[in-house]
Amino acid sequence: MGSDAGTTTGVGTRATATYDEHADWYNEFMSAGSAGEYIRRVHGALEDLLGAGEGACLDVCCGTGAHASVLGGLGWAPVGVDLSGGQLRHAVGRLPVVRADSTALPFADGSLPAAVCVLAHTDVPDYAAVLREIARVLRPGGRFVHLGVHPCYIGAFADWSDRPRIVVDERYADHSRSFDAWNPAGVRARVGAWHLPLADLLNATTAAGLRLVRTAEAGPGGIPDLFGFLAVKP
Template sequence: MSARYDGLAEWYDEYIGSTAGDGIADVARLLGPGDGPCLDLGCGTGLYLDAIRSTGRTPVGLDRSADQLGRARRRDGAPLLQGDAAALPFADATFGTVTAIWVSTDIPGFPGVLREAARVLRPGGLLLFYGVHPCFNGPHIETGPHLEARGAGGEGAVVIHPTYRVQGWHRRAPWWREGGVRDRLGMSHVPLAELINAFAGAGLAVEHAEEPGERPVPMVLALRARRSPGGVSGARSAG
């Protein structure tokens, strides 16, 4: 996550924390039992650190925002580092598990982040992606009051705007929820095909895909992937 969250950590934690329960349970379930250190990329205010710990792993959080990390330190005693997810301060094959939870929309150049995540994973190590569903949740999606005001669709309906194929950083659109996280910060977008290709390009083999939740149109995408034994082509080497 970039330092754009500095100054918003307290607000963000209250805004997101009240709705994080299902996601926290999903993350623990999708990880399954394990051990050893687990890097939580873009750990934010630490909402998911205890879920990682509950699986038997030892969480290590990394985030670019000092304010987010300050909130995380008050919540959890896990080791926390300030750093850039696209240039991780760890040697190759350091972690048995890496989590990337709700970060694809916060980090421009997410394919590069996946390559770095794969680099610090041990061969056969697990990466869990849990976050925005690129088809039905993103800067191109209109939901909620905007649709109701027009009498469009039923409960849980979404409208997909033609900006779906526009990759990279998006500024505010008229259909974004006023006062929400994306309204305040903007949002990065990786279309589904590019996301899957990014996993393949990083040497990560998807072993399980899921669309958690009971909404008629899924808002969340989860992918469990393993680092291939051959490693990552062209990855940066750390000391």
Template sequence: MGAGTKAKYDGLADWYDDRFVNGAEPHQPGLLELLGPGSGPCLDLGCGTGRNFETIRASGRSVVGVDYSTDQLRRARTRTDGPLSHADAAALPFADQSFDTVMVMWISTDVDDFGAVLHEATRLLRPGGVLVEYGVHPCFNGPHVVWDEDGSRLIHPNYREPGWQKESEWWAADGIRRRIGMNHLPLADYLNAFLNTGLTIERFEEPGETGVPHSLAVRARRP
């Protein structure tokens, strides 16, 4: 996103917080285990309204939040006294090797170039530092997917069509995708974005207990 470009989530923070954060479980499935115990500042890249700040603190780390939406950061401030920054995820205002831990949360479908975001996250990691990415499962969550009430998914052939999708006839009328669209990454593109960073991949997870996974998570380490 270029400087001056309006953030897609601006104007949605209160609705988003009520819909996805208030009253939710303290920790997203498997996230605390992926992080593991640690210390020092943890960069929450794409922190939104602060959904994962409690998890960062529970792991022994302190919160540093970044988001492109000042509206989201307004709500995030109610959940931390730590530093929060308004910045483009592909051009972050931190020096090289500033963090032992970087979390990249739910933004693979919201940015123009996910690979560039991962390269920025890698730049910020100290040797031995950990990156945890957690977000949309490319196979089972996207403009090619119809969600059925029984938990099954119907996959359409447009799975292989990457890029921004502004609408899909299967998206819920009151959902987030109707409001901001979605940049779809097929699974191979998603995984290659990690391989291109040079990080050592330690673990993949499909968090949650549903029969068809909603999300895909990765733990990687800078050599």
């Protein structure tokens, strides 16, 4: 929800930033009261998983920098990376940023003590490649927090029209990009989303060389709409 790690327009084509034309709308959306309760839950989960620390914390797919204050409040020095110049226009007032594809992070091997990726894994076609880059730039013992929409309950495959019952259909196994969304005025209807099933997400994390420490779920009414985890680089 809200960032570009580098979406591609086809095999062999350069990375493109899908959020550029929606950047102003998205910045307003993230600041609006309608998103407030949800973002408070996101930030609470981020604080709980990451914990206090010091030194640079890379905000991968930082978007408009909406999570920078949380990282700073924990003692970290946030640094953002995103492909969308439109998003970064809003982020520059919130944290230092660099425009880059997060499947090719412009940081040296083993140079960073922490990294996070918040509400962005469905914005990229190859999140496994992003995870490998994050593992590369983390120093030994470095922390990584993933926090995103719940892979089992949020997506084109999940029908929330009869809450609290949620119906999941066969599209759960479909990794392709979809613009289907319960909210036609929301983020997904504008920029689409790539789906990554839960097992693939966790397997890609361990395959990147990261060790899972803790997982977390959160959501209203007993149905989790957020899923996150803390991993470390051995």
